[in-house]
Every structure is written in C-alpha cells, then in structure tokens.
Amino acid sequence: MSKDQDAALLEDCKRGDRKALDSLVRRYERQVFNAAYRMLGNREEAADVSQTVFLKAFEHLDRYDPRHKFFSWIYRIAMNESINQLKRRRPTEPLPESAQSASATPERELEAQRLGEDLQAALMQLQEDYRAVIVLRHFSEHSYRQIGEILDIPEKTVKSRLFSARQRMKDSLEQMGRIAK
Amino acid sequence: MMDDRARALVHAEIDGVLADADREELDQLAEASDEIRVYRARMQELDNLLTDAPRIEPPDRLHADIMNAIQLPAAAAERSNIGLRLMPGWLRYGVGAAAALVLAVGVFEYRNEPKDAFSPSMVSGTTLPDVRADSIELDQARFSADALTSTVTLSRRGQLLALDVEMAADEPVSLVLEFAESELMFDSMTPAPSPPDGIQLLGQGLRVAASGQRQFTILLRQSTAEAEGQLSLTWSNSAGVLQKKDFSINKKKSQG
Numbered sequence: 345m346s347k348d349q350d351a352a353l354l355e356d357c358k359r360g361d362r363k364a365l366d367s368l369v370r371r372y373e374r375q376v377f378n379a380a381y382r383m384l385g386n387r388e389e390a391a392d393v394s395q396t397v398f399l400k401a402f403e404h405l406d407r408y409d410p411r412h413k414f415f416s417w418i419y420r421i422a423m424n425e426s427i428n429q430l431k432r433r434r435p436t437e438p439l440p441e442s443a444q445s446a447s448a449t450p451e452r453e454l455e456a457q458r459l460g461e462d463l464q465a466a467l468m469q470l471q472e473d474y475r476a477v478i479v480l481r482h483f484s485e486h487s488y489r490q491i492g493e494i495l496d497i498p499e500k501t502v503k504s505r506l507f508s509a510r511q512r513m514k515d516s517l518e519q520m521g522r523i524a525k
Numbered sequence: 526m527m528d529d530r531a532r533a534l535v536h537a538e539i540d541g542v543l544a545d546a547d548r549e550e551l552d553q554l555a556e557a558s559d560e561i562r563v564y565r566a567r568m569q570e571l572d573n574l575l576t577d578a579p580r581i582e583p584p585d586r587l588h589a590d591i592m593n594a595i596q597l598p599a600a601a602a603e604r605s606n607i608g609l610r611l612m613p614g615w616l617r618y619g620v621g622a623a624a625a626l627v628l629a630v631g632v633f634e635y636r637n638e639p640k641d642a643f644s645p646s647m648v649s650g651t652t653l654p655d656v657r658a659d660s661i662e663l664d665q666a667r668f669s670a671d672a673l674t675s676t677v678t679l680s681r682r683g684q685l686l687a688l689d690v691e692m693a694a695d696e697p698v699s700l701v702l703e704f705a706e707s708e709l710m711f712d713s714m715t716p717a718p719s720p721p722d723g724i725q726l727l728g729q730g731l732r733v734a735a736s737g738q739r740q741f742t743i744l745l746r747q748s749t750a751e752a753e754g755q756l757s758l759t760w761s762n763s764a765g766v767l768q769k770k771d772f773s774i775n776k777k778k779s780q781g
Contacts, residue, residue: 360597369591377583391584392727398591399725403697403734456579463578481540482575488540507536514571523570 350414358405369398372415375484376422382479383426385468393429397422412493419484419494427472459522466516474509481506531561538565539572594725596734660687666758666770673698673760679772685712686745686756686774693738696762697722702743703730703757709745709774717741747774 350371356364376397381390401408401418408417467475473495480491488499495502517523534551537543543551555562660680668675675692686709690700700721704710711731714720721735731743745756756772 357597362592362597365595365597366592369588369595373588373591374580374583377587378580381581387581387584390581391587391590394583394587395591395594395725399594399723402595402597459574459577460579463574478575482572483578483580488542503533503536506540507532510536510539510568510571514567517571517574518567522574523567 351410354405354408354410354414357402365402368414372418373398375415376418379419379422379479379484380426382464382467382483383423383472383475384429385464389429390426393422393425396425400425413490416490416493419480419486420496423476423480423494427476430472462517462520462522466513466520466522469516470509470512474505474512477502477505478509478513527558527560527564531558532564535561535565535568539568590726594723596723663774664772666768666772668760668768668770670767672696672762672764673767675760675768677758677770679756679774682744684746686747688743688745689740690733690743691740692735694736694762697734697736698760698762698767700733700735701727701730701757701759701761702733703727703759704745709747709756712744712746714741714743 350368353364353368357368373394377390377394380393380397381387384390384393397418400421408414467478470478476495477491480486480494486494488502491497491502492499497505514523518525531551531554534543534547534554537547538551551561551565555565660682662678662680663686664679666675666677668677673692673694675690675694677691678689680687680689688702692698692700711726714724717740719737719739720741721733721739723734725732725734733743756774758770758772760767760769
C-alpha cells in the first residue's frame with residue numbers, strides 16, 4: 345500500500361471511520377504479529393503485543409508524523425513493545441515455545457518445524473538490538489534505510505549490526521549442525 | 526584474515542544491493558581466498574534458512590481483538606446521533622426499544638461464547654442479573670491523587686469475583702489487572718452506568734482504558750474454586766504508573 349493510501353485511510357480513521365481502520369489493521373496485522381513473534385518466540389505474547397501496538401498507534405494518532413511512512417511508525421511501536429515485553433519477562437519463565445504442534449506431523453513437516461525451532465532459538469540467543477535488525481531485514485524485508493528509520497539509528501549502524509548479528513546466528517546454527525562448519 | 530571490504534561485499538550480496546562491478550570484485554576476491562569463499566557460502570546458507578523460515582499465522586481472533594480494543598474518535602458516533610436527534614419522539618422510542626432488544630440478545634450470545642477482547646459498548650446496559658445482594662467484600666483500595674481518584678472493591682459474588690470500579694480522571698488512564706498467580710480469567714461486565722472506553726485481554730490479565738468519571742464492574746472467574754493468590758492492579762497514565770495495589774483472593778481483608 346502506498347504512503348498516500350495509508351495517509352488517506354488514517355485521515356478517515358481520525359474522523360471515526362471503522363472501515364478505514366479495518367483496512368489498515370488487515371494490511372499490517374500479520375506483519376506486526378510475525379515481527380513480534382520473531383522478537384519474542386511466543387505466539388501468545390506476540391498476539392498481545394500486536395494488539396497493544398495497534399491500540400497505542402490509534403490512541404496516539406495525533407503523535408504520528410505524516411512525513412514518515414505509517415508502517416515505519418507501527419513497526420517502531422512493535423519493536424519497542426516487543427523489547428518491553430522481553431524486559432517484563434521473569435527470569436524463571438520457560439524458553440520460547442514451538443510455533444506449531446508436534447503431534448502427528450508428517451516427517452517433512454516435522455523437519456521444517458525443527459528447523460524453524462532452531463532458527464528461532466538462534467534468534468533468541470542474539471541481543472535484542474541484533475535480533476531486531478535480523479527480524480526487520482529478513483522477516484519483514486525492510487531496506488537499510490527503513491530499518492534505520494524504524495529503530496532510529498543511522499544506516500551505517502544498521503549495516504554493522506546486521507554483519508555482527510548474521511555472524512552470531514551463523515555460529516549458533518553451525519553449533520546446531522544447520523550450517524556446515 | 527578477511528578484510529572489511531570483502532565482508533561488506535558479501536553482506537551487500539545477501540541484501541541484494543551489490544552492484545555488478547562489485548560482484549565482479551567479490552568473485553575475484555573469493556577465487557583468491559578460501560576464507561572469503563567459505564564465508565560467502567555460509568552467509569548464503571544462513572540467508573536461505575532465514576528466507577525459507579515459515580511465516581507464522583496469527584491467532585484467528587487477532588483481528589477481532591484488535592478491532593474491538595480500538596476506540597476511534599467520537600466524531601462518527603456524533604454524526605450518527607444527529608439523525609437520531611432529528612427523529613420524531615415516537616420513532617426515537619421505537620429505535621431505542623429495538624436497540625435494547627438487540628443488545629439483550631447480543632449479551633445472551635456473548636455470555637455463552639468463549640471470550641477475548643471486546644468493546645464494553647457491546648455489553649453495557651444489559652439484562653445480566655445483579656448478584657450484588659450476595660456479595661462478600663474481600664478487599665478495597667482507595668486512591669486519591671491529582672490525576673486520579675478511584676475506589677476499587679473486590680468482592681465474591683457466588684462463583685464469581687467482582688471488581689467494582691469507581692474513578693475520576695482528568696486524562697485517559699489505564700487499569701491493568703494481572704492475575705497470573707491467581708488462576709483467574711475474565712468472565713464478563715455487569716450493567717454499567719458509565720462503562721470504560723475499551724478493554725483489552727492480555728495473556729494473563731486485562732487492560733481497561735477510561736477517562737473522566739466512570740463506574741463499572743468487572744467479573745472474574747477462578748479456574749480453581751478455592752485457589753489462593755493475588756490480583757495485581759496498576760493504574761497508569763501517559764506520565765507513568767500512578768498507583769499499584771495487590772488484592773488477596775480467598776484470604777481475609779488485606780492491608781490497603
């Protein structure tokens with residue numbers, strides 16, 4: 345969706361148009377949920393965070409700067425909320441869950457599931473700021489510039505964090521036998 | 526030892542921003558160095574793994590939960606009320622009666638379905654029974670500050686726990702109830718003279734948004750009838766946390 349379309353829908357939302365709200369939420373809810381899931385490794389928390397993200401975005405529409413893209417703003421809230429959620433976790437809380445049920449899964453699906461779990465485990469071993477750039481680059485497919493805008497850091501920092509984050513993920517996945525040493 | 530230039534080229538290739546001339550340079554560097562060739566291959570493996578990772582489907586109710594949690598500005602409601610005000614009295618009465626009937630049926634349906642987030646406007650002014658007569662007070666908290674005055678009373682009403690909330694706040698506030706340790710879950714809202722603006726169900730709790738003067742009751746259900754534990758209540762606004770209070774459940778009245 346273009347910036348202009350988002351801007352028009354946002355204007356309609358400000359006038360109380362719930363159809364416009366429905367369109368905007370449908371446009372971004374899956375992406376926000378996936379970004380939150382990759383940051384948190386837990387579906388339930390990711391759903392809570394997604395709900396909070398949209399709630400905060402629309403509660404504070406007056407703070408939205410229309411010179412920036414709506415999705416950058418909403419991703420920024422999503423990243424901040426995910427990191428806040430990680431900080432709220434108690435030290436004794438269990439490790440992230442598997443994304444799918446393991447019961448009666450055919451072999452190929454089971455392998456895909458295990459791979460997904462290993463990837464998520466490798467992600468969860470990263471520091472939050474490194475995890476954020478991997479999530480935004482590889483799962484949300486943002487450019488360096490967009491990631492910089494979302495995280496409020498220079499593009500140069502985006503690149504250097506990506507280099508380090510990938511190196512660490514590679515090392516973790518080598519240890520798990522997912523990447524050749 | 527691989528230099529920064531080679532590393533930057535490998536990552537630019539992964540990110541799809543490598544110019545043709547730079548690709549030639551990277552090819553030459555990789556040809557001349559096993560270390561660069563292996564690094565490039567491993568990074569491509571990593572990229573493939575990340576690209577192939579499944580996208581996770583959100584819960585079915587996520588969209589409805591988000592939509593129910595968000596209250597847009599009142600402009601639309603104002604507009605719809607203009608039509609109502611222009612109607613003749615007898616027609617206004619008819620519309621009101623029809624709306625009440627729809628609301629009552631809706632609440633009956635709502636009470637018989639599993640619940641997640643919702644807008645309190647869906648359940649306010651309902652025909653739910655008032656069981657306040659059987660109420661046993663367990664605990665009460667009174668807050669009085671510039672930004673918020675409130676009284677929250679926790680009572681047992683039959684099989685349910687009731688939180689009666691009276692509040693007055695100059696700016697929007699949120700009330701977060703956390704019941705992770707109490708095996709509690711949200712049950713319903715009772716008829717409310719002035720319900721909150723929005724309710725959001727959290728993983729193990731509930732967030733209520735409101736402003737101005739409000740009075741409403743939240744009913745909670747215990748998964749284990751005799752469970753003991755605590756219900757944490759936090760009032761906050763845009764400036765931060767205003768008040769906190771832990772309520773004891775299945776215990777004598779605690780210190781306020």
